Amino acid sequence: MNGAVGGGGAEEDAAAAADFVSRVLEVVDSIPAGRVMTYGGVAAAIGSRAARAVGGVMARYGSDSPWWRVVRASGHPPLDHGTRALQHYRTEDTPLRWGHDGIYRVDLTAARHIP
DNA sequence: AAGTTGACTTTCG
DNA sequence: TCGAAAGCCAACT
16 A cells, blocks of 8 residues: 555644544434434533534534534524424424424423433 | 634623 | 623634
C-alpha cells in the first residue's frame, strides 16, 4: 500500500475530526425510533460538551444520518427543518406536544433517550 | 497562530 | 411562558 509514512500532521487533524464525527454519528445512529436526544445529550454521550459542534457535524455529515432524532433542549427541531422532521416524527410515532398555533415540539418528557 | 462562525445550552428578567 | 445574554467546544479561514 503506502510505502511512505505520509506526513501525519494533517492526517492527525483529519483523524481527530473524523473521530469526533464518527462518535457523533454512532450515537445518533444508536437512537431508537420514536426517541430523540438533545445535542448536549449526544455531546455528553461522547464525553464532550460541544453541543454546537454536534450540530455542525449534522449540518455537514448528518445528511446520511437520522438527524431528525436530534433536537434542541427545548424540544424544537433544528432551525427551519421542522416541517421536514415532522414527516419523520409521524412515521416514527414520536410523542409530540402540539401548541395552539399548530406549532409542535417534541415531548422530551417521554421521548428523551438516555444511553 | 488567532479570530470568527455555528442544525447549542443554561441562566436571568 | 417568552426573550435576551453569556458560556463552551470544535471546525474553518
